[in-house]
Amino acid sequence: MFHNISPAIVERMRVLEDLDAQDRTDGTPRMQRLRQIPPETGKFLALLAASAPKGPILEIGTSAGYSTLWLAVAALALGRKVITFEVLPEKVKLAQETFRSAGVEETVKLIAGDARQHLALYYNIAFAFLDAEKEVYGDCYELIVPRLVNGGLLVADNAINHRETLAPMLERALSDERVDALIVPIGKGELVCRKV
Secondary structure: OHHHOOHHHHHHHHHHHHHHHHHOOOOOOHHHOOOOOOHHHHHHHHHHHHHOOOOOEEEEOOOOOHHHHHHHHHHHHHOOOEEEEEOOHHHHHHHHHHHHHHOOOOOEEEEEOOHHHOHHHOOOEEEEEEOOOHHHHHHHHHHHHHHEEEEEEEEEOOOOOOHHHHHHHHHHHHHOOOEEEEEEOOOOOEEEEEEO
16 A cells, blocks of 8 residues: 555645645644644554445545545555545645645545534444544544444544543543544554444
């Protein structure tokens, strides 16, 4: 999978990595920054998504589409699609540009809007990646877990660097008998939940 990433995807990933590095240091306001995952977290997500059972691959929080590209790498290997949700119009435009330039428009479906208003439409979810504003994590967790297929995975970003803010949701997941869960110290910390 990693040995066959298309040059167009690799090039767009590099562009976004450069933009992300720049806007972390140049004073770009927080909500305008890309705030994307590091490459090692992207590879981790792709491995998990490629190993997930059959079913939809979802992402909550597209930003400019960097993590979506890693999920698309897995989806392409599996012959599946990625459905991703983004609330900010300027990020939707950036993501559309990403998917066009990376040549994954047929693999990625971008939905502009709050995922919480759409998640009820999805069942037997194989894989979900949650990387949105932290105040929606609890709601999204409760909407996604019942809709995961057995063996399906939910991964939530920022489980270490935002541990205090996310404490209620993390404690819920780690004690939730519907899932096996742990926090993996990669990137900014990934909560990984597997539906039992």
